Amino acid sequence: MKTSRQVGIVGYGAYVPIYRIKNQEIARVWGKSTWPIKEKSVPGLDEDSLTMAYEASYNAVKRAQIPPEEIEAVYVGSESPPYAVKPSATVIAEALGITPRLIAIDMEFACRAGTTALQSVIGLVGSGMIKYGLAVGTDTAQGRPGDALEFTAAAGAAAFIVGKGEEALAEIEATYSYVTDTPDFWRREGQKYPRHGGRFTGDPAYFKHIVEAARGLMSEAGLAPQDFDYVVFHQPNLKFPLRVAKRLGFSKEQVSAGLLSGIIGNTYAAASMIGLAAVLDKAKPGERILVVSFGSGAGSDAISLVTTELLEQKRSLAPLVESYINRRIYVDYATYAKFRGKIMR
Amino acid sequence: MRKVYVAGIGATKIREHWEVSLRELLVKAAQKAIEDSNIEKKKIQAAFIGNMSSGVLQGQEHLGSLFATWMGIPGIAASKVEAACASGGAAFHSAYLAVASGMYDCVIALGVEKMSDALTGDVTAALIMADDQDYVAFTGASFVGLNALVYRAYMKKYGAKQEDIALFAVHDHKYAVNNELAQFRREFSLEDVLKSPLIADPIRLLECAPTGDGAAAVVLCSEEYLKEANNEVKIEVAASTLATDILSLHDRDDLTTLQATVRAAEKAYKMAKISPSDVDVLEVHDAFTILGVIHLEDLGFAKKGEGWKLVKEGEIELGGKIPTNLMGGLKARGHPVGATGIYQIYDAVTQLKGEAGKNQVDDAEVALAQNVGGVGGTVSINIFRRVR
Amino acid sequence: MVKANSIPRVWRERTIKYRLIGGKCKKCGKSFYPFRRICPRCGSEEIEEVHLPREGKLLYYTVIRAPPSDFEEYAPYVVGIVELKDGTRVLAQITDVVEDQLEEGVDVEAVFRKYREQGKEGIIEYGIKFRPKT
Numbered sequence: 045m046k047t048s049r050q051v052g053i054v055g056y057g058a059y060v061p062i063y064r065i066k067n068q069e070i071a072r073v074w075g076k077s078t079w080p081i082k083e084k085s086v087p088g089l090d091e092d093s094l095t096m097a098y099e100a101s102y103n104a105v106k107r108a109q110i111p112p113e114e115i116e117a118v119y120v121g122s123e124s125p126p127y128a129v130k131p132s133a134t135v136i137a138e139a140l141g142i143t144p145r146l147i148a149i150d151m152e153f154a155c156r157a158g159t160t161a162l163q164s165v166i167g168l169v170g171s172g173m174i175k176y177g178l179a180v181g182t183d184t185a186q187g188r189p190g191d192a193l194e195f196t197a198a199a200g201a202a203a204f205i206v207g208k209g210e211e212a213l214a215e216i217e218a219t220y221s222y223v224t225d226t227p228d229f230w231r232r233e234g235q236k237y238p239r240h241g242g243r244f245t246g247d248p249a250y251f252k253h254i255v256e257a258a259r260g261l262m263s264e265a266g267l268a269p270q271d272f273d274y275v276v277f278h279q280p281n282l283k284f285p286l287r288v289a290k291r292l293g294f295s296k297e298q299v300s301a302g303l304l305s306g307i308i309g310n311t312y313a314a315a316s317m318i319g320l321a322a323v324l325d326k327a328k329p330g331e332r333i334l335v336v337s338f339g340s341g342a343g344s345d346a347i348s349l350v351t352t353e354l355l356e357q358k359r360s361l362a363p364l365v366e367s368y369i370n371r372r373i374y375v376d377y378a379t380y381a382k383f384r385g386k387i388m389r
Numbered sequence: 390m391r392k393v394y395v396a397g398i399g400a401t402k403i404r405e406h407w408e409v410s411l412r413e414l415l416v417k418a419a420q421k422a423i424e425d426s427n428i429e430k431k432k433i434q435a436a437f438i439g440n441m442s443s444g445v446l447q448g449q450e451h452l453g454s455l456f457a458t459w460m461g462i463p464g465i466a467a468s469k470v471e472a473a474c475a476s477g478g479a480a481f482h483s484a485y486l487a488v489a490s491g492m493y494d495c496v497i498a499l500g501v502e503k504m505s506d507a508l509t510g511d512v513t514a515a516l517i518m519a520d521d522q523d524y525v526a527f528t529g530a531s532f533v534g535l536n537a538l539v540y541r542a543y544m545k546k547y548g549a550k551q552e553d554i555a556l557f558a559v560h561d562h563k564y565a566v567n568n569e570l571a572q573f574r575r576e577f578s579l580e581d582v583l584k585s586p587l588i589a590d591p592i593r594l595l596e597c598a599p600t601g602d603g604a605a606a607v608v609l610c611s612e613e614y615l616k617e618a619n620n621e622v623k624i625e626v627a628a629s630t631l632a633t634d635i636l637s638l639h640d641r642d643d644l645t646t647l648q649a650t651v652r653a654a655e656k657a658y659k660m661a662k663i664s665p666s667d668v669d670v671l672e673v674h675d676a677f678t679i680l681g682v683i684h685l686e687d688l689g690f691a692k693k694g695e696g697w698k699l700v701k702e703g704e705i706e707l708g709g710k711i712p713t714n715l716m717g718g719l720k721a722r723g724h725p726v727g728a729t730g731i732y733q734i735y736d737a738v739t740q741l742k743g744e745a746g747k748n749q750v751d752d753a754e755v756a757l758a759q760n761v762g763g764v765g766g767t768v769s770i771n772i773f774r775r776v777r
Numbered sequence: 778m779v780k781a782n783s784i785p786r787v788w789r790e791r792t793i794k795y796r797l798i799g800g801k802c803k804k805c806g807k808s809f810y811p812f813r814r815i816c817p818r819c820g821s822e823e824i825e826e827v828h829l830p831r832e833g834k835l836l837y838y839t840v841i842r843a844p845p846s847d848f849e850e851y852a853p854y855v856v857g858i859v860e861l862k863d864g865t866r867v868l869a870q871i872t873d874v875v876e877d878q879l880e881e882g883v884d885v886e887a888v889f890r891k892y893r894e895q896g897k898e899g900i901i902e903y904g905i906k907f908r909p910k911t
C-alpha cells in the first residue's frame with residue numbers, strides 16, 4: 045500500500061514512565077524461579093494512557109517545529125483508555141493547542157492500534173486531505189496478578205507527526221497490513237484484566253501475522269531483509285521478536301536497536317512505535333527501517349521508512365528514548381499494586 | 390460612630406458534641422451570652438452568625454432565620470457571615486458596625502461550627518475551600534499543607550528551628566488545663582509534639598489546632614442599653630477592623646508575613662489610640678504553631694523572624710511581656726473554625742472581666758483578639774478596653 | 778456530602794489548566810497564574826495573556842499525608858510552589874519523586890497529569906504538574 049504523494053515523519057516523540065518493577069520482584073511474590081525479562085515500566089498514580097500520549101505527542105510537536113494548530117488530525121491508538129466512552133484524542137488535542145479544527149478519534153486494536161493510527165494518518169496526508177496528522181500509540185497495560193502477562197505488561201507511548209515528504213525526517217516508503225479473525229487475546233467489556241489463549245498466542249497469532257505482513261510489504265515494495273538497516277517488531281517479550289526476525293531472515297543486529305522489551309516491558313500499542321523512536325534516535329540519514337506491529341484479534345501493520353538528512357537536527361529537539369529509559373525509580377510489588385489499582389479500596 | 394460595649398458573653402464547651410446539633414449549639418451559646426448581659430432576649434434586634442462550612446458539613450444554610458426561629462425571636466435582622474476561619478471575627482465586625490452606626494442598639498454576634506458531623510477527609514476538603522477551588526484545592530493541597538509551605542519559607546528565611554516554633558503548642562496546652570471550655574485540657578511536652586505524626590511536612594499533628602464543635606456568642610449594645618444591663622465591669626470595643634490580602638500564597642511575594650494582619654492591626658491600633666505595648670492580653674489565631682509565631686511579629690510584638698524567641702523566652706506566658714492565648718488558643722482551647730473568632734473574644738473579655746481564674750492577668754485593661762481566615766486572606770482584629 | 782465536583786467548572790478552565798496560561802500586568806509588570814482579567818496586585822485591567830514558561834525551580838514543598846477526601850487514594854503526594862523562569866509562581870503537585878529525597882531549589886519542568894477523579898464513575902480532571910528536570 046502506497047500513498048499517491050510522498051509523505052513522511054516530520055516529528056516523533058516517546059514516553060516511558062519513571063517507575064520500574066523488576067521481574068525478580070514479581071517472581072518473588074508468585075513463587076516463580078524464572079522470569080521473561082529484566083524489568084518493566086510502571087505508570088505512576090497520576091498517569092494513564094492519555095497523559096503518556098500527551099507527553100509523547102508534546103515531544104513530537106517539538107521535533108516537528110510546527111505550530112500545533114496546523115495539525116489537522118489526532119489519532120490515538122490504545123487498549124487502555126481512561127474512559128470507556130469519551131475520547132482521549134480530544135483532551136490531548138486541547139492540551140497541545142490543536143483544537144478545534146481537526147479530525148480526532150480513538151482507535152482500538154489491541155497492540156496494533158498505534159501503527160494503524162499512523163497508517164490512517166499517512167493516508168490522510170498522502171491523499172492531500174490534511175497537512176499534518178498526529179498518530180499516537182499508548183498503553184498502560186494490565187496483567188492479571190499472578191498471570192504470565194504480569195511480568196511484561198508495561199506502560200509507554202510514542203507519537204508521530206506525518207507531513208509532506210520534503211519536510212520529513214523519515215519518508216514513508218510503503219505499508220502493508222494483514223488481518224484475520226484470530227482470538228488469541230481479548231478483554232470483554234467491563235472486565236478489568238484481559239484473557240489470552242496461552243500458547244495459541246504464538247504461531248497462529250503473533251508469528252503468522254507478522255511474517256505475512258513483513259513478507260507482503262517486501263514483496264510489494266521489491267525489498268529483501270538485507271535491504272533494511274533496522275527492523276522493529278512488536279515486542280511482547282524478548283523471545284518472540286528475535287524468533288520472528290530469524291524466521292524472516294533478519295539478523296540480531298538489525299533487531300537490537302529497536303528491541304526494548306527486556307528493560308521496559310511490553311508497552312502494547314506503543315511497543316513497536318517506541319522501538320521505532322529508539323531507532324530514529326540512532327539512525328543515520330538514508331537508512332531503511334522496517335516496523336511490523338502485531339495486535340491480537342489479530343493483525344499486523346508493516347511500514348517501511350527511509351531516513352533523511354533532517355533526522356539528525358530534529359533528534360536533539362526532544363528527549364531521546366534512552367533518557368526516559370535511564371530515569372528510573374524502582375518500586376516493590378506492594379507499591380506497584382497500589383499504583384496499578386490492584387489493591388481494592 | 391458611637392461607642393459600642395460588650396454586654397455579655399457565652400460559649401459552649403468545645404468538644405465533639407455528638408448529641409448536640411448545630412442549631413442547638415447556637416441557641417445554647419446565645420442563651421448564655423444573653424443571661425450574662427442581663428438584657429432581655431426580646432431586646433435583641435439583630436444577629437450576625439459567623440460560620441464557615443454549615444452548607445458543606447451539615448447541608449444547612451440560612452443560619453440567620455434558623456437561629457431566630459430556634460431562639461424564639463423571629464423578626465430580628467439575622468444572617469450568616471462567612472470569611473473562612475475568620476467568620477467569627479467578621480461576624481463580630483458586622484455586629485459592631487450595626488451598633489456603632491446607630492442603626493441598632495442591641496445585637497448579638499455568634500460563631501458556630503460543627504465539624505464532627507463529617508468524616509475527616511471531608512472536613513479536610515471543606516477547609517481547603519478557604520482557598521481557590523479551581524487552582525489551589527484542585528492541586529490536592531490541604532489547608533495544613535499550605536501552612537506547611539509558610540512554615541518552610543519561614544524556617545528558610547530566618548533560620549528558625551522547628552523545636553522553637555513548636556513550643557507554641559506546648560504553651561497553649563499548658564494554659565488550657567485551667568479552661569473548662571477547652572477541648573484538650575492536658576499538657577504535652579515538646580518531645581510529644583515533635584514525635585507526633587506528620588500531617589504535611591514539616592507540620593506534625595500536635596502543631597495543628599484540632600477540629601471540634603462549638604458555638605460562642607457576644608451581646609453588643611449602645612451605652613444607653615448598657616445601663617439597663619447594669620454590668621459591674623464595662624467593656625468597650627476599642628477597635629474593630631477587618632482586612633484582606635491576596636487569597637493564595639503563590640500570588641504573594643513574601644510567605645512569612647500576613648499582610649492582612651499588618652493592615653488590620655495598623656488600623657486597629659490607630660482606632661483604639663494605642664500601641665502594641667498597651668496590650669495586656671493577646672489572643673492570636675494559632676491554627677498552626679508557625680502562625681502563632683508569625684502573628685506575634687505581624688502584630689508588632691516582635692521583629693520579623695524573632696517571634697519564636699518571645700515564646701522560647703517565656704514572654705507570652707502569664708507574667709511575661711505579652712501574655713498570649715492564656716485560655717489555650719486554637720491549639721488547645723479548640724478551633725471550631727467559624728466560631729473561633731468569637732471564642733477568642735470570649736476569652737479576651739473573660740480576662741478583662743477578671744474571671745480567668747488561675748490564668749488571670751493582673752488588672753488586665755486592654756485585650757486584642759486576632760482572627761485569621763484562610764492563609765491570611767482575611768484578618769479580623771478586635772480590641773477591647775475595660776472602662777473604669 | 779456536598780463536593781466541589783462539577784463538570785462545567787472543570788471544562789471552562791481547561792485551556793488555562795492544560796496549557797499553563799497566565800497573565801502579565803502591563804502596568805506593574807508582574808505575571809501570575811492562572812490568567813485573570815485584573816491584576817491581583819495593582820488592580821490594573823491591562824492584562825496580556827501569556828503562555829508561561831514550562832521550566833522553573835521548586836521554592837517550597839510539603840508532603841500531603843492527610844489529604845482532602847477526593848485525593849485519599851493518591852497519598853502521600855507532594856505539593857509545592859514553583860517559580861517559573863519568568864518569575865511567575867505556580868502552586869502545583871510535584872510528581873515522579875520519592876518524597877523524602879526531594880530538595881528545595883531543584884529545577885523542575887511541567888508535565889501533564891491526572892489530578893483527581895470525580896469518583897469512579899465521574900470525569901477525570903487533568904492539569905499541569907511539575908517533575909524534577911531530567
Ligand SMILES: [Zn+2]
Binds near residue numbers: 802805806817819820
Ligand atoms: Zn499589576
